[in-house]
Each structure stands twice: as C-alpha cells, then as structure tokens.
Amino acid sequence: MTDVMMPQMGESITEATLTRWFKKPGERVERDEPLFEISTDKVDTEIPSPAAGVLSEVLVEENSTVAVNSVVARIAEEGAKAAPAGKAAGPVAPEPPAPGPKPPAPAPQAPVPPPATPVPPPPAPEPTEAEEPQGPISPLVRRIARENKIDLAQVKGTGTGGRITKSDVEAYLAARKAAAAAPTPAAPPPAPAPPAAAPGPAAAPQGAELPPLPMPAAAKIRVEPMSNMRQKIAEHMVMSKRTSAHVTTIHKIDMTNVAKVRARHKELIKERYGFSLTYLPFIARAVCEAIRDYPLCNASIDGTNIIYHNEINLGIAVALDNGLIVPVIRNADERNVLGLQHAIVDLSTRARSRQLKPDEVQGGTFSITNFGSFGSLFGTPIINQPQVAILGVGAIEKTPVVVENDAIAIRSISLTGLTFDHRLIDGAYADRFMQKLKAVLESWSEDIL
Amino acid sequence: MLKFCEIRDLGRMEYGAAWELQRQLVRDRKEARIPDQLLFVEHPHVLTLGRNGRRKNLLASEETLKAAGISFYEIDRGGDITYHGPGQIVGYPIFDLRAWRRDVAGYVRAIEQAIIDALAEFGIVGERSQGATGVWVNGAKVCAIGVHISRWVTSHGFALNHTTDLNYFKYIIPCGLTRPVTSMAGLGVTAPRADVIAALVRHFSRIFEFEVVEPVLQSEQAI
Numbered sequence: 001m002t003d004v005m006m007p008q009m010g011e012s013i014t015e016a017t018l019t020r021w022f023k024k025p026g027e028r029v030e031r032d033e034p035l036f037e038i039s040t041d042k043v044d045t046e047i048p049s050p051a052a053g054v055l056s057e058v059l060v061e062e063n064s065t066v067a068v069n070s071v072v073a074r075i076a077e078e079g080a081k082a083a084p085a086g087k088a089a090g091p092v093a094p095e096p097p098a099p100g101p102k103p104p105a106p107a108p109q110a111p112v113p114p115p116a117t118p119v120p121p122p123p124a125p126e127p128t129e130a131e132e133p134q135g136p137i138s139p140l141v142r143r144i145a146r147e148n149k150i151d152l153a154q155v156k157g158t159g160t161g162g163r164i165t166k167s168d169v170e171a172y173l174a175a176r177k178a179a180a181a182a183p184t185p186a187a188p189p190p191a192p193a194p195p196a197a198a199p200g201p202a203a204a205p206q207g208a209e210l211p212p213l214p215m216p217a218a219a220k221i222r223v224e225p226m227s228n229m230r231q232k233i234a235e236h237m238v239m240s241k242r243t244s245a246h247v248t249t250i251h252k253i254d255m256t257n258v259a260k261v262r263a264r265h266k267e268l269i270k271e272r273y274g275f276s277l278t279y280l281p282f283i284a285r286a287v288c289e290a291i292r293d294y295p296l297c298n299a300s301i302d303g304t305n306i307i308y309h310n311e312i313n314l315g316i317a318v319a320l321d322n323g324l325i326v327p328v329i330r331n332a333d334e335r336n337v338l339g340l341q342h343a344i345v346d347l348s349t350r351a352r353s354r355q356l357k358p359d360e361v362q363g364g365t366f367s368i369t370n371f372g373s374f375g376s377l378f379g380t381p382i383i384n385q386p387q388v389a390i391l392g393v394g395a396i397e398k399t400p401v402v403v404e405n406d407a408i409a410i411r412s413i414s415l416t417g418l419t420f421d422h423r424l425i426d427g428a429y430a431d432r433f434m435q436k437l438k439a440v441l442e443s444w445s446e447d448i449l
Numbered sequence: 450m451l452k453f454c455e456i457r458d459l460g461r462m463e464y465g466a467a468w469e470l471q472r473q474l475v476r477d478r479k480e481a482r483i484p485d486q487l488l489f490v491e492h493p494h495v496l497t498l499g500r501n502g503r504r505k506n507l508l509a510s511e512e513t514l515k516a517a518g519i520s521f522y523e524i525d526r527g528g529d530i531t532y533h534g535p536g537q538i539v540g541y542p543i544f545d546l547r548a549w550r551r552d553v554a555g556y557v558r559a560i561e562q563a564i565i566d567a568l569a570e571f572g573i574v575g576e577r578s579q580g581a582t583g584v585w586v587n588g589a590k591v592c593a594i595g596v597h598i599s600r601w602v603t604s605h606g607f608a609l610n611h612t613t614d615l616n617y618f619k620y621i622i623p624c625g626l627t628r629p630v631t632s633m634a635g636l637g638v639t640a641p642r643a644d645v646i647a648a649l650v651r652h653f654s655r656i657f658e659f660e661v662v663e664p665v666l667q668s669e670q671a672i
Contacts, residue, residue: 010552019501034599039501042582043553044527045598354483355453357662 002051004035004073006066009045016040017065018072023055029075036072053077144169150176158218167219229323240385245422248380248392251434255396255412257444258282265449273342277449280316280370281340283393283416286440288312288333291366294433296425297418298365300386306424315364315384316344318351319374325351326384328364337449372396378415388421389430391437452548454485454659456650464495464522464533467541471604474543478602485659486543489646492533494519496621499595502529506622514620526605528582528595530621536612536632538645542653546601549657553598557582560607563656564592567648571638581626584609589631590623609633611645 006016016038023029023036035049057074060066144166145152155172157164226234262277269277291298291312300307314332318325327347332340350356367384372395381392394415403409416437420430459467467490477483496507496519506529507521514521533539546556558577564584565575568591575584575591584592592609610632618630633645654661 010550010554010556012552012554032600037500039527040553042527042557042594043596043598044500044525045553046600048600353481 001056002053002075002077003071004050004075006038006060006068006070006072007047008068009038009040013040013068015065015067018060018062019044020062021058022046023049025055025058027055029053029055049075051075051077144173148173167222171219227322229320233323236385237382240382243385244383244388246380246383246419247422247427247430248417248419249427249430249434250378250394250415250417251431251438253414253416253438254401254442255279255282255414256442258441259396259412261444261447261449264447269338269341269449273338275341275345277337277341278344279396279414280344280368280393281337282441282444283370283391283437284314284316284329284332284340284344284368285335285337286437287314287366287368287391289440290433290436292333293436294429296429297389297420297433299388299424300365301388301421301424302386309365311365313363313365315367315387316347317367317369317381317384318348320352325356325361326364326367327351327356327360328362330363366390368393372414378417380417381419383419383421388424389433390419392417392419452485452657452659453662454487454544454654454657455483456487456661457489458646459488459490461491461493461535464492464497464520467492467539468522468524471541471543475599475602475604478543478545479600481545484662485545485548485657486541487650487653488541488543489649490539490541491535491537491642492539494532494534494617495522496520496530496532497522497524497526498530499524499526499528501527506530507620508622509620517620519617519620524605526595526597528593529623531593531595531608531623532617532621533608534613534617536610536614536634538609538611538642538649539606540609540649541606542603542657544603544657546598546603551601553596556598556603557594557596559656560594560596561592563649563652564607564609566652566656567645568633570648571633571640571645573633573636573638581628586631586636589629590626591631591633591636593623609645609649610635611642 006018009016017040018036019039020037022034029035029049029052031050031052032048034046035055037044037046039045053075055073056076058072059074060070060072066072144150145155148169150169150172152164152169155164155168158168258279262279262282266277269275295308296306298309298312300309311331312333314329315326316329318327327350329335329340329343329347332343335343347356347360350360364384364387366387367390369379369381369390370393371379371381372393375395378394379392381390383390394417396412396414398410399413400408401411401413403411416434418430418434459470462470467488471488474483474486474488478486494517496514498504498507498521500523502523509517511521542560544556546552550556561577561582561584565577568575568584568586573586573591575586578585578588581590582594583590584594592607594607595605597604610630612634613632615630615632615635623630633640650661653659
C-alpha cells in the first residue's frame, strides 16, 4: 500500500486545492501517470502517481483544499492480497473479471467446472496460462475488451512481461472476426478446452460463444510518424545523392605513430583537461594539412562557378539517439591537436543534449565521419551539401603488415576513405589528397599536440 | 549551469493551432529533446476558460460569440475565463522548472516580475495585487496569467495587452474579477510589438537565468 501525498509545490505553498481526479477508485494507475490535479493561484499542476497499482482509496474529494504532505489517496500494489478484495467491493464491480482475483481462484474452483459444463475436463494445463495471465491492463485495453466482449484471459500479451497491449486485443479481435467468417461450424477441436476453464466465475456463456483461436497473430506492422529531424535527414540525403556524383577512394593508413603519441599523453591530458585524447583530432589536424595542399576538397559548387573557401570549417558527424547532427569546428586549421579535441568534446556533448547554437551547425566546408568508432571497417558516406568531400574514418585495428625488408610487424591500421564529388574532383586529385593525409599521419613523430 | 531557451515569435496563429504546438513542445521538453522554449503569439479573437473557471463569467451566449467572430475554448490551465485577440502579446513559456526552482508560486511571481520590469522600460509602473495574480496598473489589469504544469514542465502563460481593443473584454468577467482592464496603448505607450517582445525576452532571460538561442532549423543540421 503506497500513500499518495499532497506534494510540496514550492516554499511558500502550505496547502493546495485538489481540483480533479484522473482516476477513479478501483482503477489501475501506472507509476508517473497523472493521478490528480491541484490548483494553486492560477497554476494547475498535474501530479503523477508515485507508484503503480490500483487506486484503492481516495481520501480527498475534488475541490477540497488540503495541507501539503497530507495523505490524499492510497494505491495498492499489484499482486497484493488486499487489492482484489478492495476492488471487488469498489463501485466498479460489474467490470469483467480483472487479472487480480484469478490466481487464488483456480485451486478451490477446479472441481466445480466439470459438472457445470459438459466440456472434457482438462484442468491441468491451465495454471501456466493463469499464473500471471495478463499483467497490468491499461484502461484502454480493458475498454476495448469490454466493448467487444473479449475475455482477456484468452488474449496473448506481447508487451513487456507478457502484458496485453492495444495491438494484442486488436489482433485478437481481427482473428476472431476472420474465424467467424470462415466456414467452421460445430467442430470444436481439443484446443479450446483449457480456455473454457480459464474464464472462471460468471463467464461461462461467453466462453461458449468464443470461436476456436488460431495463435493470435502479432501485429505485422506498426506505423509511426517520422520525427522532424528524421524527415530533414531523409530529405538531405536524397538531395545530396541527386546533386553530387559520389565516388569513394579507400586508403590504408598506418596509425601506429599516432597511437604512440596518444598513449604517451593520454593520462596527463585526462588529468589536466578532463577529457580523453582520441584519434579524431589527429585526423582532423591532418585533414587541415591536406586541404592546404588540395583546396578543391574544401570548395563548393555554385552553378558553373567553383567557390574556394579560405576558412577550413570542419564538420564532425555526431550520432544522436534518433538521428545525427554535424556541428562545425570553425577555423579548424588554426587549432592544434589539443584544441581540436577540446572542440570535438564540447560540440559533441552539446549536440547530444540539443544545446548547439544554430551557427554551430552551419558553414562547414569539409566533414569527417568517424564510423570506425562503431566498428565499421570502411564506408561510403553521403556528402554533406554544399560541400564536395567527406572523410570516412574506419576502425583502427592492430593488423599484421609487411614492412621493410619483408618483415611482418603488427601495426595500428585504419582503412580511411574520401568520398568526393566527381563533378569537381577527379580521382587522381582525391588520391593525392589522401596520400598527403596518410603521410602526415604516418610520419607523426612529434610530441607536440 | 548554462541554460538555453529558444525564442519563437509565431506571429498571428489560431488558438487551437498554438495549443497543439504547445502540447507537442511540452512532450519534447519532458523528454529533454529540446531546450526551454518561449513562444510569442497573437491570437485571433478567442475566449478561453480554465478548467476551474465558471461559465457564468462568460457573459455572452455562444451564438453572440459566433456572430462576433470569437471562438471559445475550454482548456487545461489555471485561472478563470480570459480573452485573447489582436494587439495582445501572448507568451507561452515551456520551461522545465526543475532546472530553475521547483516552486509553482515562485514561477508565477517570476513571470509577474519579468512583465513589471519590461513595462518599466516603457515608463509603465506595473504592480502586483495581493490575491489577484497578474500585473496591474492603477488598479486595472494589463497582463493576465494562467499556467499549467505537468512534471514540472510549464505551458500556457501570460497575455499582455499591448494595443488590444478592450471592448472585447465586455463579453466576460475577466478571471472572475470585476475590475477594469487596460493596455499599454491605453496608457499612452506607442512602442511597436517587436520592441515589447525584445524587452520581455531580456527580462525573462535575466530572471529565469537562460541564454537565448534561435530555434535550430533542423534542415541545417543533417549530413
């Protein structure tokens, strides 16, 4: 039993008027579902339920004013013995049998049904179904069941913990309609017998009219609108594919030297600056070097003109839960490795919490996507318009390679690709860009960050 | 901690559409998918009745309202009946109060303060009236407030009479109080809507301690 209290809604508030109950006694309530509403000085506030269960007692009527921290209701947890009793006594008794009362029933009742109904009595298999027949049932599901005279004990729940969802009852309903339409006269196979026993008290006539049930099919589809962000991503991807002539070239880059530098400084940097040093800022740094030599990779197309950007504004793709965003490091070529790392950490953190300012996602001139951090070996990303190239960084893995004098050594290798717009950039140019990038990363010997 | 708030001036928008937008933003805000929001809007003529309001404070029949081109909504905010219409600056803060103060009365007082401070920039001395939420000037109400809170996320808000035609208030007993209403224009202020909104944003930003950001246009975000 959980006591529901009038919450303290602010320092100066000592009492509040309870204006509305969203639930009636005997109704189920989920944790955090709005339970009642209070009103204090022009503010209506919905108060969520502190627990899941059945609203067993309502102690305060609507429009009464009560002191904060006084008990306004009690919620009986599911499965509690008190709950079914309280519920049955409540004002909503005529509802079809809810999950609560059943479990205790079967044992004493088992001997009764056989004489009552001329059905072959196989009571044994029933308990598996009955022990937790439905789990919590939402009011919506209960309403659909009531309106369509569905015995919920016969519906297979596919929700969490076997819970019966709206689509489960709808599927059941559809199956029942289909079965009713099919020419299946009185041919009761052995299967429906156990359910006939399950309904228990008062449900006997209903049980008789229920058609034999093929396993209720789970819903085959689910329709959900795309989020705004998803729509925009979709639009942009297709637009980019339509705009640019995408070509990808993959180069094998030996990151061993970078790995050494990184290993030497990781601890110190973590300690001093509070963030981890990854491979990405090294790659970003090398990209800036390569762009200086091959500025076409940092350009864009305007009609029949080529726009060369004198600033190098690097977009860094950040994966979000339901999408992606490409915040931009402005003038990336003016930053050292540490500065780039700092910017990457800052932008990606704020990207994930949706705290980027608009100008931080605009004006990129070249993008990097680091899908290697998700284990991808190499990929062919889509260009972020109106840019003309994007670097896709593959996973850095220790790999045996043939080195000088035909010896075999273990090196940290990344397959890194440049996807470029062939309208503007030719393959040889793209590969020279990659050679430069590779040279910078492979010859990284300096401890300068 | 640095907090952000996106400011949107929706311009003229039907009450129902703005209400739907608010509900969407409240859902997004609860899921922390967007920062705080401060919406500004101007509604066509509409009367709205809070859930605990009394219909007897509506003085006209629904037919009369229809004839006058006024729509009517019963909604889920605190407070009684009120009027919105052209010339009124309606503000809907969608704030997560957990990042500010968990205090519903404090929230209303803070809105009043922001309005009072903004009015002061235009030489209007607004004040509170004990027991009557809103902002008052010489005993006449210039700004009404009505709020809904769910899981500490706010919706609805305030309605500041800027150049409102006050005749429309004759259809109701505003907020159930038989006291006069006034407007900034009625008090001799001719500042344009944009300037008033700018002042409101400044004071909301100071009092609720947020940094203003433009709403992110998502078309510019994606790869």
